[in-house]
Each structure stands twice: as structure tokens, then as C-alpha cells.
Amino acid sequence: MVRRRRVRDPVRFAEEVLGLKLWPKQAEILRQFPRHQELVLALGRRSGKSLLASIYATYDAVCGDYDGCLRPDEPRYIVCVATRQDQANIVFGTIRGFFNLPALAPLVLSETSEELWLANNVCIKVLPCSSRAVRGLAASTVILDELAHFVDSEHGYQAGKMVYDALAPSIAQFGGRGRLIALSTPWGRRGIFWRLWQQAQEGLPGMAGFRYSTEDMNPTIDKAWLNRERLKDPEAFASEYEGEFLDAAAALLPADAVRACVVRSGRTPYQQGVSYVLALDPAFMCDRFAFAVCHEERGNSERVVVDYIDRLEPPVSFVEACELALQLSQAYGHAPVVTDQHCAAPLEQTLREKGLRVEVKPFDATRKQHVFASLSALIRAGRLELYPGPVVDELLRLERVLTPSGMRVEASSGHDDLATALAVAVHELASEERRRIAVY
Numbered sequence: 001m002v003r004r005r006r007v008r009d010p011v012r013f014a015e016e017v018l019g020l021k022l023w024p025k026q027a028e029i030l031r032q033f034p035r036h037q038e039l040v041l042a043l044g045r046r047s048g049k050s051l052l053a054s055i056y057a058t059y060d061a062v063c064g065d066y067d068g069c070l071r072p073d074e075p076r077y078i079v080c081v082a083t084r085q086d087q088a089n090i091v092f093g094t095i096r097g098f099f100n101l102p103a104l105a106p107l108v109l110s111e112t113s114e115e116l117w118l119a120n121n122v123c124i125k126v127l128p129c130s131s132r133a134v135r136g137l138a139a140s141t142v143i144l145d146e147l148a149h150f151v152d153s154e155h156g157y158q159a160g161k162m163v164y165d166a167l168a169p170s171i172a173q174f175g176g177r178g179r180l181i182a183l184s185t186p187w188g189r190r191g192i193f194w195r196l197w198q199q200a201q202e203g204l205p206g207m208a209g210f211r212y213s214t215e216d217m218n219p220t221i222d223k224a225w226l227n228r229e230r231l232k233d234p235e236a237f238a239s240e241y242e243g244e245f246l247d248a249a250a251a252l253l254p255a256d257a258v259r260a261c262v263v264r265s266g267r268t269p270y271q272q273g274v275s276y277v278l279a280l281d282p283a284f285m286c287d288r289f290a291f292a293v294c295h296e297e298r299g300n301s302e303r304v305v306v307d308y309i310d311r312l313e314p315p316v317s318f319v320e321a322c323e324l325a326l327q328l329s330q331a332y333g334h335a336p337v338v339t340d341q342h343c344a345a346p347l348e349q350t351l352r353e354k355g356l357r358v359e360v361k362p363f364d365a366t367r368k369q370h371v372f373a374s375l376s377a378l379i380r381a382g383r384l385e386l387y388p389g390p391v392v393d394e395l396l397r398l399e400r401v402l403t404p405s406g407m408r409v410e411a412s413s414g415h416d417d418l419a420t421a422l423a424v425a426v427h428e429l430a431s432e433e434r435r436r437i438a439v440y
Helices: 010-016 024-035 049-063 085-098 158-177 191-201 223-232 234-242 255-260 318-331 344-353 365-380 390-397 417-430 432-439
Strands: 038-043 076-082 108-111 115-118 122-128 139-145 179-184 207-212 249-251 276-281 289-296 304-312 337-339 358-360 398-403 406-411
Touching: 010 024, 010 049, 024 038, 024 049, 024 179, 024 207, 038 191, 049 076, 049 085, 049 122, 049 139, 049 179, 076 085, 076 158, 085 115, 085 122, 139 158, 158 179, 158 191, 179 191, 191 207, 223 234, 223 365, 255 365, 255 390, 276 318, 276 417, 289 318, 289 417, 304 318, 304 417, 318 344, 337 344, 337 417, 344 358, 365 406, 365 417, 390 398, 390 417
Parallel strands: 038 179, 038 207, 076 122, 076 139, 139 179, 276 337, 337 358
Antiparallel strands: 108 115, 115 122, 249 398, 276 289, 289 304, 398 406
């Protein structure tokens, strides 16, 4: 069994008791945990945040010295809060695994699905984010794992602040020895994690904040993969992998890069031997019905040419929309049609009856993010060829908006139907499935 006063450094504890060899920056960060009453860590993804939380929870449970802070027989808690139940299960499973080691196993008295009770009257409690987080516990350490992403169905983004407000007073009983550790990949300049980061940067007494990228924290990460992700979407990469706090709403595309893509004078006629795709953004009553035809430039599959892009104004006639789709598909070598789920059944049936190949792909939030990521990467790389028209203005108005449910792309004002149809067409041309079909 580990003697409480023997190992006073959490990194030594990880190495000598848990048998873990941390990466250099992980060890540097872990040594900061006991040095500050409130520690705010903005870390890139795949940095080992949950592992660090699990190590310190175990270290404090076994080695923490809080003489004079507790009443006789009063239990001491270490509380870890994760974003969701499945993440809480992972953290609890890691901690439980540590206590299966021979040096720690004799300490375990009992356990539930979220609590581990030890012979020294310490309880490690791991639970998912909830605005009804437990109050009134004597917690020497509170760890908020991925605090920037704390959301629940009842209070949305405010859940993070409510969890913090419920648990922060728990460490007061331990004076300068109590610890609250908030570690997360940032999610915009708002919410409790952003506020704590600002306070730490302002030098509030007892607080400290550190920011490290994925590459800093994890030397095994594939550098080529990181570079590809950076090229696809530099802003998202800065938040996800460099630990930067982005504005809650920001332009999706650099204006100079968009304007640099306008290199053609107008629509491009059909060329034999070229593989085209026709993308639709359908609407009938209150919005515009958009059409986009694109192809990969012959001899250079890395460039995409916009051959035709236009829309029908509402109210849109179903017959007129189907007829224009037929004409465009035939004009561009019977190009396959890609559309979303809006009016999918009647639209798909009618177009198929006219002899068109139709793919219906639900345009949910995840797919929309991927579709616009493909468009963003192409424009930033200067590999899209446009002609002047309303689509340029739409592209310039696109914004990336951070919401509790994820990242959303929308127009800051006006319409985005042409930009959406273009993004769908570009994404289809970029897909491996489409490339394989084109070979045959």
C-alpha cells in the first residue's frame, strides 16, 4: 500500500505507483495541478486530458494531506465531472483500473457505478454534466473535464456555469489546499470556461491558466495528418487542435480567397469525357431553389470548375424545377443529381421517372459541416474556379457559428441557397466513392 506522505509529486506517483510514463508536456502540466487553487487548462484534442484528470484524482485520494480540514469521520471527496455519461464511464473506468494495481487495491472498500470508497474515508465520485450537480460535499479536488462543452437538455450552455457554481464552494473548506481544475478544448469566447480563462489571464489570486496545442501535448500525433486538418479549415483547427478561443461567430471564408476564385467569365458548356455532378438545394414556397453543376478540370483533378449556378425564385413551381433539373442533367452529359431530404420522395420519384440518376442525402448538421469544410478547403487552396454572380456574395456572407450542439454554418444575412448547392456539388466531387465511379 502507498504511504500517504511518501510520494508528494503527482508525476512521480504516476511513474512509480501507476507505472505510467507521461509525455514531457503532460508531466509539466500535471505538476501544475497542486500549485494553484484554480487551474484553467486550454488544451488541444488528443492531449490526454481525461488521463491527467484520472491520475490526479487518484493521487489526491491516496496522497492528499488535509489534516485539520475535516471533522472526525467526515468523508473527503474528489469529484470529477465529464461531458456525458459515456465519458464519465471512461474516466471512472480509468480510475478504477488504477485501484486494481497491487499497491492500491487494498485501499478499496466498496464501489458503485459512480463512486469508489477507500479505506482512508475518501470517495472518488465521477458523474456526467448536469445542472443539478451535487452540492454540499467536502471536496478537496474538483475536476471539470471538457468544461467548455458542458451542456444539458434543460439549461443548454448555462449548465457549465451551474455545475461550476454548485461545486466551486466545495473546495473552500480546505483553504489553500483545495483544488478546482478546469481542463478543456476551447469552444468559443463565451461560457464559463472562457470566463475562467479570462480571469486566470488577468492574474486573479490563486488562479492560473495555460494553453497548449495537441502537438505540444502529444508527440506521437501524426504531423502530416495535423497539417491536412489545418489546411481543410484553419479556424476550426485553431480551436480544436491549438487550444485557441475563437469568436462565437466569424466569417467562414477569407474574402480575398473567395474573390481570387472568380477567374471565369461565365457559364462553361459541356465537354465530352468530363464527369459532372448536378447538386440541388430544393425549396418551393418560401425560399429559392438552387442548382449547381460542377466538374473536375481535365488533367488536374485537384481543381473544380463551376459550370452553372443559378436559382428559381419563390414560389417555385414543382414542374418547372423538375424540368430545369432534367435540362441541366442532359446538357451536362446526363450528370447524376444529388439533393437533400427536402421534398425528397416526390422530387426523387419524378426525376427518376425522367431517367435521371438521383442520390438523396440527408442534410443534417454533421453532413452540412463536412460539406462546407470541403468547400472551405478548396477555396482556401485556390482550387475552385467561379464566374461572377450572386453566389460570390453568398460565400462572403457565410459564417461559422458556435452553438451548444456544435458548429453551424449559416449566412449572416440574406440567402445561402446558391452557396449550399455549390458546397454539395464540391463535396460530391471530392468523395472517394464518386472518384471510384468516375474511373469506370
